[in-house]
Amino acid sequence: MALSPMDIRRQTFKRTFKGFDPDEVQAYLDMMAGRVEEFERGKKDGEFENARLKGELEKYEKLEKVLHDMLLQAQQSIEETKKNAEKQAELIVREAEYRATQSAADAVQRLEAINRDMALLHEQKKTFIIKFRALVKSQLEMLNVLEIEPETQKQHGEAQ
Secondary structure (H helix, E strand, O other): OOOOHHHHHHOOOOOOOOOOOHHHHHHHHHHHHHHHHHHHHHHHHHHHHHHHHHHHHHHHHHHHHHHHHHHHHHHHHHHHHHHHHHHHHHHHHHHHHHHHHHHHHHHHHHHHHHHHHHHHHHHHHHHHHHHHHHHHHHHHHHHHHHHHHHHHHHHHHHHO
């Protein structure tokens, strides 16, 4: 049975000859009623504070869940970004290796072309030297013939 402060204040007792002092009993009842009122106010204040704190706790729990979800999303985003960066780095390395291979192959081809050109030029030089010697030789022979002819004509002219 719940007692209210008003119930305590209205409580009456039978009067007996050797009973308690009614003023003292009444003072005690008033004091108890006051304390019960304080207790009920404290209880209501506590219930109100409890309800308020539960509301705040719910807000914080929701906020915690939101932050937790955001953290998970951020971690996933970081992982995806990391994976994408690794893939991109791998592609860059592959492309660089491919370009290096192509550059090396191009350099080898150019070197081979230069070597062929040098061999061709060497052959052309040999041919030129052979032809030039032949030309110089034929020119010398012609000079020798021209030198001999005037003497021969002199000798032929004197003999006639």
